[in-house]
Amino acid sequence: MASVSEMYDVTWEEMRDKLRKWREDNHRNSEQIVDVGEELINEHASKLGDDIWIIYEQVMIAALDCSRDDLAWTCLQELKRQFPGSQRVKRLAGMRLEALEKYEDANKQYDSILQDDPTNTAARKRKISILKAQGKSAEAIRELNEYLEQFVGDQEAWHELSELYINEHDYGKAAFCLEELMMTNPHNHLYCEQYAEVKYTQGGLENLELSRKYFAQALKLNNRNMRALFGLYMSASHIAASPKVNATVKKANVKYATWATNQINRAYQLAGRGTKENKCSVKAVEEMLESITMS
């Protein structure tokens, strides 16, 4: 099989830079990381300098995702040799045990880290991941809540908790987690948009109006967020169609929905797609709008 550098005509520097980009963006494209990383390690280790250690870590985790225990083991040994007694490497060893579904051994590993360093957040989070992997959602939620009492600024944890609550259909608590995230990240359009989606899912007129406001806010922060645009359209349409609203509110929401439709049409046109599928999407949106204004 041809090497990555041959297939894509890239230099080892480009491969190294690609790995860095994927690291920075926290991409979970494990198969590609394994392909590129393995070749880099095997062919160009000497050129990588100190970068090699973080690459070993990145490749190891990707290898676990792809059931490449051989590769994961190799990376782990290199890291153990270079950083004996490191907590960070210990955690990687724990992750390997998790991948092999040896959860008891993995937990022991993390407990030993926490004995030496009770504030080690990585080990605590891995323990919660084990609960998730075992399907123990209620326990995972409980442990994560406890964790957040101590580490209240951990955004990744708040977001993870919101997802756990959504999967349990506990939308109220999911909304609370997203509120925390929005407070500390007021310019993040994704949190606004996700909060709006949760509110919409909760249902009821009040939640719909709230969701519309937050979809609108997300759009203000990023006018290319299509989910926010569609969400604005859907929430405004539902409010306008509700028998519980008075004529003024209905009129305002029809206006919002119409604006959203036009923006959606524009967005599809900008995407340059005069294809059949594009016309259907636009048509569907138009049809939906017609149905509200008639009622």
Place this chain on the structure above:
Amino acid sequence: LSYFCLFHSGAYCKMLLHAAKYPHCAVNGLLVAEKQKEKKKDSHSTPILCVDCIPLFHGTLALAPMLEVALTLIDTWCKENKYVIAGYYQANERTKDFRPNQFAEKVGARIAENFSEAAMIMVDSTRFTMGCYEPILTIYDHHENKWKCRDCNADCFEDWCEAQKITSALLEGRSYESLIDFDNHLDDLRNDWTNPEINKSVLHLC
């Protein structure tokens, strides 16, 4: 009274490609069937052919707004193509978790409102292999507001050998890297959720 749905190779293969693209996430999507011209008296003896699959979302599935958008847009697309939304598939986040959850049942019920023979399909990831030696779906039919499980074997396919060959080939060739779901479409409208390239590959291998 037994409903019977047959899978076209392309529909089966896209479901598996979707699951393969996001092995660490839950994924879901819709199945579409050709609209039958008239409802004959003994129409339940005519199998419903699931001709295509529209992959929808990956990750957090249980939120309403984007699902509603997808259902509406795809419904319109179906009308244009004389299709009808005939089923819903889901693969859970955890490999060992292959039972339908509340969310799957809700979506399935919603589809069944418009199409009484709708099927809910769960993908069993524990049996997922590159060689595709056996069908890895469990089919649920809607009977009197309950979902009843039905085994999925080679008889559920228009041509199981063909489905196996095509799916295995596309998995080996990593075609799942270019599979587009509705989430990808929302990220960039130029991404086409009808997956014309993969459809071409499927036809090529038929």
